[in-house]
Amino acid sequence: MNKYLVCVSLLAVALLSGCGSSAKYVETGSRRSVVTVGQINIQDYNQAAEAMINSLLASGVLDRVPDPPAILAISRFVNNTSEQIDIDLLVKKIRVALNKSGKAVTRTTWGLGDTAEDPLAKELEATAATTAGRMADFTLSGKFIETTVHAGRTRQSTFSFQLSLSDARGLAVWEDEKEITKQGTRPSIGF
Amino acid sequence: MKNNFCCRLSDGIGGLNVINHVKLLSMALLAAGLLAGCHTGSVNTVERAEPVARRQLIVDKRISHDPFLKQKLGIVAVNQATTPAGLLQIQVEILNRTSSYMRFNYQFEWFDANGMRVSTPASTWVTTQLEGGESKFLTGVAPTPACQDFRLKLIKSIN
Structure with a gap:
């Protein structure tokens, strides 16, 4: 009888411990990722970056520099959405892709308001004086915009990712926009 | 009575x-x-009877594990081109064979001359939609000039 009780208890403990957690790993940006209407999800950044990288590489604009690879500097990004955004969720993906393509490298010692992404590299650069008058061939700037509408219980959010690549003359030599629209319904009961 | x-x-x-x-x-x-x-209605289209553009079509190999998706989502043609930067560009024309709205995900994978997969942030799952009877072009640009081959993955969306 005692053995039977112990077995049942162990089985119950095993079952309970197995059911206790619903956390699991999923592939980032896959169809198993959580989707919300009023927020930019990680898959939205991924999809926007994918579209921008494809567009920028296909344009061939990065090859129009006298001494490839092109040097890129990151300029201002305006966030006109309702949430706080770390622009590197989009920009870093673009930088990595361009770097791996061999078409462009990013200057990490030059930023808005004399702020360097890598201060130590800036000191090294000052010591070595390697720039030789070529700070950047292009600057990358952009804007994130959110448009939200409601109709009955249906909510819709559109996130626009707008990017511009300007050359040393101040001309936007490449521009593109990716819009991501999501719809969902509010529960009829609840807050 | x-x-x-x-x-x-x-x-x-x-x-x-x-x-x-x-x-x-x-x-x-x-x-x-x-x-x-x-x-909700299907898509009607009109285009030039004899297109001026000539697509460079490629012979493709299709492997399907989802017969329902295969039945609903048709692959019309696959063509390739080279960008001004010398990158391989692939365009896959797909067609919603049903009269209903459908949503699915796709992802391009890229391979170098040795068949090794080239990792890039641009290779991510993308969600897209098709109205009934609508066709769409899925375009992928190789992340490096070293990429020679590609694979397109298609899966039904759950969101």
């Missing part, structure tokens, strides 16, 4: 017929309403 019983019986049968008709009519109206709600 017998007549009364017959009258009541016939009234009863007549009543049942009326109820059946009402039920049938209601069901027909409901079905019509549901069908009207489900059928």
Whole structure:
């Protein structure tokens, strides 16, 4: 009888411990990722970056520099959405892709308001004086915009990712926009 | 007595017929309403009868593990080009064979001359939609000039 009780208890403990957690790993940006209407999800950044990288590489604009690879500097990004955004969720993906393509490298010692992404590299650069008058061939700037509408219980959010690549003359030599629209319904009961 | 019983019986049968008709009519109206709600219309297109552009079509190999997706989502053609920067560009034309709206995910993978997969942030799952009867072009640009081959993955969306 005692053995039977112990077995049942162990089985119950095993079952309970197995059911206790619903956390699991999923592939980032896959169809198993959580989707919300009023927020930019990680898959939205991924999809926007994918579209921008494809567009920028296909344009061939990065090859129009006298001494490839092109040097890129990151300029201002305006966030006109309702949430706080770390622009590197989009920009870093673009930088990595361009770097791996061999078409462009990013200057990490030059930023808005004399702020360097890598201060130590800036000191090294000052010591070595390697720039030789070529700070950047292009600057990358952009804007994130959110448009939200409601109709009955249906909510819709559109996130626009707008990017511009300007050359040393101040001309936007490449521009593109990716819009991501999501719809969902509010529960009829609840807050 | 017998007549009364017959009258009541016939009234009863007549009543049942009326109820059946009402039920049938209601069901027909409901079905019509549901069908009207489900059928949102398919896409009609018009284009040049003899296109000027000549696509460089490639011979493709298709492996399907989802017969339902294969039945609904047709791959019309695959063509390739080279960008001004010398990167391989692939365009896959897909067609929604149904009359219903459908959503699916796709991802391009890229391989170098040795068949090794080239990792890039641009290789991510993308969600897209098709109206009934609509065709769309999925375009991928190779992340490096070293990329020689590609693979397109398609999967039904759950969101």
